[in-house]
Amino acid sequence: MTKKVSAVVVTYNRLTLLKEVIESLQKQIEPVSHIIIVDNASENDTKEYLESLGNQIDYVRLGENLGGAGGFNRGIRYFMENTDDDFVWVMDDDTVVHPDTLQNLLKFANVEPNFGFLASDVRWTDGHRAKMNQPAPMNRLKVIPENQVEPIRLQNATFVSLLVRRSVVAQIGLPITDFFIWGDDIEYTERAGRVAPGYFVPSAKVTHKMGSNVGSSLLNDGPERTPRYFYSYRNKGYYIRKRDWYRKNRARLRTLAEYWQIKLSKTDRKSEKLAVMKKGMKAGKIFNPIIEFADTSKKK
Structure with a gap:
């Protein structure tokens, strides 16, 4: 049976990048069932564009900027309360997914169905690993090379292309809104990792279009x-x-x-x-x- 996936994107005043992210989600080889856009009270240009998409997306507009943490809290809540999808796939509004990203995440999920989270290989625009999103293996003395082929277990991961099972969300709850920014993804994936192992899936690549590749x-x-x-x-x-x-x-x-x-x-x-x-x-x-x-x- 094909598994259904909701993508959750949190945005704040980055409309040009957001358009590219939405387009990349719409071009997945393995289709996304719901594209949930959480708008952290962006300016009207973002609001008007997202409203113009109609039923192409599920638009969740917040009354105030709750930071990335609050945005992901609301997005994953929406996934749980308004869909029956099997997985939630979370990302920032500068995360451009490749056509086969979801396909490769789901391919690994079929092989290893009991996982807490699956993390993509996050690259910057020059093709090298994004320094903000270096994978954290269980042995922190080890650095996962850029040419890694086999999946490997992680301690934690970032909210830049992260797949989580519905049953795990039901068990561990939602990201913590009060974090506002920074560390909400580390805390959440470590919480998920205490339920079931988390993995780095190197075949599931995405491009993180940050202004510069710095940590x-x-x-x-x-x-x-x-x-x-x-x-x-x-x-x-x-x-x-x-x-x-x-x-x-x-x-x-x-x-x-x-x-x-x-x-x-x-x-x-x-x-x-x-x-x-x-x-x-x-x-x-x-x-x-x-x-x-x-x-x-x-x-x-």
Whole structure:
């Protein structure tokens, strides 16, 4: 029996890229059953375009910007409450999927049906691995090479082409809206991974059309992005508490090393960066958000 898939795309004021993403979803060799677009209160040009698509998409417009975390919460909730599809396939509005991406994810799902999540091989526009989306193998001392062919088990993954089973969502709930940005995907996939293994599927490639192929770094990021790192360190404080002793303490040591790297560096606005980091780490000690579950009794 063919499995049905809902694609969930969260967007905010990136209409040109969003159009390309929607078009790539419509050209899948293995058709998508529902294209659910969650609009984080974008400007009217996005709203008017999405409304013009009519029943080509399921349009979920939010009254305010809830960040990526809130958008994915609402999108996966919609999938659970308004469809009977077997899988949800989540991605950002700059994730251009290849014609065979879903086909290859489902091919692996047929071989290994008991999975928590499946993650794509995310490439930048030059064909090299996207640094924001480096796969995280169970052995973190190992780096998965760009020419990897065989699927491999992961600790966690990002919301850039991620496939999750409906039964797993029913068991673990939804992404945490209160995360707002950063770490919501790491927390969610680690939560799913405690139910069933997660895997990297190298044949399922996508292109992540970020402006540049760089990873996030408080040390090097510009002034307009510095305040956002509060969410990174606060959210990390929550999800590492859920890990086993070894991984929990390894993450804490890594965070401490990042603090001293900034403190001993000659970076611009050092005091501001350290203050944001300390504020986030302090908040993370008591941050205990609620995990919500979809109300499937509402299903139409």
